[in-house]
Amino acid sequence: xxxxxxYLLTRANIEGAxxxxxxxxxxxxxxxxxxxxxxxPYSTVIDEVxxxxxxxxxxxxxxxxxxxxxxxxxxxxxRPRYLAVNADxxxxxxxxxxxxxxRDPHGFVEGVLLAAYAIRAQAAxxxxxxxxxxxxxxxxxxxxxxxxxxxVGKNILGSDFSCEVYMHRGGGAYICGEETGLMESLExxxxxxxxxxxxxxxxxxxxxxxxxNNVETVFNVPFIMNRGSAWFASLGTANSKGNFLCGISGHxxxxxxxxxxxxxxxxxxxxxxxxxxxxGRGLKAWFPGGSSCSLLKGADIDVVLDHDSLRTxxxxxxxxxxxxxxxxxxxxxxxxxxxxxxxxESCGQCSQCREGTQWLSQIFRRIAHGKGxxxxxATLEALAKGMAPGKTICALSDAAAIPTLSAVRLFKDELIxxxxxxxxxxxxxxxxxxxxxGHH
Ligand SMILES: Cc1cc2nc3c(=O)[nH]c(=O)nc-3n(C[C@H](O)[C@H](O)[C@H](O)COP(=O)(O)O)c2cc1C
Ligand code: SF4
Numbered sequence: 001x002x003x004x005x006x007y008l009l010t011r012a013n014i015e016g017a018x019x020x021x022x023x024x025x026x027x028x029x030x031x032x033x034x035x036x037x038x039x040x041p042y043s044t045v046i047d048e049v050x051x052x053x054x055x056x057x058x059x060x061x062x063x064x065x066x067x068x069x070x071x072x073x074x075x076x077x078x079r080p081r082y083l084a085v086n087a088d089x090x091x092x093x094x095x096x097x098x099x100x101x102x103r104d105p106h107g108f109v110e111g112v113l114l115a116a117y118a119i120r121a122q123a124a125x126x127x128x129x130x131x132x133x134x135x136x137x138x139x140x141x142x143x144x145x146x147x148x149x150x151x152v153g154k155n156i157l158g159s160d161f162s163c164e165v166y167m168h169r170g171g172g173a174y175i176c177g178e179e180t181g182l183m184e185s186l187e188x189x190x191x192x193x194x195x196x197x198x199x200x201x202x203x204x205x206x207x208x209x210x211x212x213n214n215v216e217t218v219f220n221v222p223f224i225m226n227r228g229s230a231w232f233a234s235l236g237t238a239n240s241k242g243n244f245l246c247g248i249s250g251h252x253x254x255x256x257x258x259x260x261x262x263x264x265x266x267x268x269x270x271x272x273x274x275x276x277x278x279x280g281r282g283l284k285a286w287f288p289g290g291s292s293c294s295l296l297k298g299a300d301i302d303v304v305l306d307h308d309s310l311r312t313x314x315x316x317x318x319x320x321x322x323x324x325x326x327x328x329x330x331x332x333x334x335x336x337x338x339x340x341x342x343x344x345e346s347c348g349q350c351s352q353c354r355e356g357t358q359w360l361s362q363i364f365r366r367i368a369h370g371k372g373x374x375x376x377x378a379t380l381e382a383l384a385k386g387m388a389p390g391k392t393i394c395a396l397s398d399a400a401a402i403p404t405l406s407a408v409r410l411f412k413d414e415l416i417x418x419x420x421x422x423x424x425x426x427x428x429x430x431x432x433x434x435x436x437x438g439h440h
Contacts, residue, residue: 005235007223008216008243009259012103018138020145023106029151031222032110035117036159040225045118049221052229053241057096058086058177058214059290059319061240061307064221070201071119071209081209083116083124084186084200085218087139088170088177090129092291092341093321096245097215099257101128101135104219105142109165111218113152114225116163119211123164127182130170140167174345178394179212181347192347193394216245236262240306240317248274250324251281262306266322270301274324282327285410289318291338292399294406298327315406330426331411332368332418335404339364342400353397356387360404368427372419380415381408 016022023029035045050065071081089097100108116124128136143165146152154162168186175181176191183205185191204210220242224232233241240262246269249255253275260269266288270276277283283298288305294315296303303309307317325334343361348354360383363376381404388401408415418424 005261006243006259007227008219008245009099009103011107012099017103018105018142020106020142020149023104023142027226028104028106029110029146031225032113032117032151033157035114035225036157036161039159042118042120045114045221045225048224048229049118050229052224052232053236053239054217054220054224054232055240055307056214057216057220057244057319059091059292061317064213064217067201067211067213068115068119070199071211072202074120077209079208080123081119081121082205082211083112083119083121084179084182084205084210084212085112085115085124085126085215086177086179086182086212087126087128087132087135087215088174088182089132089215090172090174090177090345091319091321092338093247093249093287093323094290094319095247095249095321096257096319098132098135099245100215100219101132101139105135105138106146107222108139108215108219109142109146109152110222111220112165113156113163114221115211115213115218116165117161118221121163121211123166125166125168125186125205127168127170127176127186129177130172132169136167136169143167174341175347175394175396178396181394182212183210190347192349193396195393237304237306237308239308244305244320246305247319247321248324249321250286251278251326251329252276252324253278260305263304265302265304267302269305269322270324277324277326279326283324284327284329285325285331285334287318287321287323287403288315290321291323291341291403292395293318294402295410296406297410328426330368330418330424330428331407331414332364332424333427335407336361336364336368338403339400342396346396346400350392350397352387353392353400356383356397357400359383360400367415367418368424370418370421370423370427372415372422374419376419377408377412377415380404384408 011017011026046068054064055061112124170176176185178193180194181191200210247257285295339360343357346353346357384401384404388398
């Protein structure tokens with residue numbers, strides 16, 4: 001078993017760590033104090049984060065330090081600037097940010113402040129998934145506790161760094177996790193993604209320079225500033241540094257959120273940590289990083305979890321949310337559920353996405369319910385090819401198309417059998433469904 005030096009959830013596992021007194025006893029705000037007391041310049045914070053190799057944990061895996069350098073030089077562009085923290089966490093299978101906010105809200109707030117310091121933001125907006133009541137309340141309480149001790153607000157710890165931190169609760173739409181949809185929603189409008197360019201660093205919240213970062217991304221920053229970029233870069237693999245939070249769900253004995261260094265294999269996570277597949281069943285297929293990445297076959301489980309290895313296998317790390325599917329499960333039914341989600345969540349601005357997600361959902365539904373038509377599997381493939389990649393305003397269209405293409409590639413025979421038999425051999429009866437054979 002590979003060795004993992006854990007740091008992300010150490011404080012989170014301490015009783016009462018959501019309270020400032022307990023959190024401070026266990027190191028919260030040490031990195032912020034160090035940066036402000038020693039007057040470490042913002043450019044050094046950016047350099048450290050760049051050298052550490054930290055990549056965004058929101059799904060795309062972009063270099064965090066590099067993203068921060070896209071913010072304009074304040075000497076040349078004196079507009080107000082903002083940090084938007086993406087705590088919308090709505091990708092099916094993903095539930096790691098919840099653990100951070102609920103169990104170590106002060107560590108999170110410290111990360112928010114350091115990220116805001118690095119990009120010289122005067123305010124940070126945390127956009128929280130609407131259903132996350134307790135995480136929201138804990139972070140809000142943490143902000144107030146921190147404010148009372150001059151850790152948030154004006155002239156933090158007597159320095160010339162001032163930063164307000166605001167919370168905003170979403171209304172339950174997945175699209176508000178897309179960074180420009182999130183900004184529209186924060187501005188009080190519908191969460192419709194914006195065409196890019198202009199990018200958020202030049203035209204973000206209220207048209208001002210803005211950086212959008214994921215919760216787990218900023219949560220790593222205090223550790224990097226405390227222990228140094230070399231320490232962080234010593235954990236993980238060549239292009240994926242540090243530790244990550246892995247949510248494992250589906251047909252496993254011990255689903256949950258676990259912390260590992262990049263480099264651990266998916267097989268080890270499943271067998272040594274998640275207790276193996278339930279009921280002694282076999283692994284048929286799995287998503288390595290949430291439902292919007294390509295499915296892999298069960299036989300492909302002995303793969304290193306990092307950005308490069310998963311790309312080599314034809315999938316992606318995404319949010320490191322492993323969804324495990326047992327060999328009693330119908331893939332038509334899995335895809336029916338997933339495609340229904342994307343259909344429901346499409347904002348409807350782009351025709352490929354609006355129409356495509358709706359058709360994928362209809363077709364998977366009828367295949368799964370024994371009403372498939374002769375050319376349905378070919379139609380799924382053609383539709384999905386027309387939806388991805390990069391043809392739409394945002395990546396939701398790709399997020400629906402990518403798992404579809406992998407399901408058709410890996411499980412074509414099973415899907416075709418459902419159509420030819422006019423029945424899904426693996427179907428579990430769904431008496432509450434009445435499925436029309438033809439159009440919706
Ligand atoms: C449809 C859609 C939903 C998304 N949802 C989330 C989300 O809930 N949380 C998140 O951090 N990123 C989400 N993202 C990715 C964000 O657009 C953005 O890349 C990310 O917040 C950047 O942070 P990072 O660089 O720290 O990873 C989503 C993207 C798309 C296309
Ligand atoms: S790709 Fe889909 S969700 Fe994204 S902007 Fe277009 S219609 Fe909306």
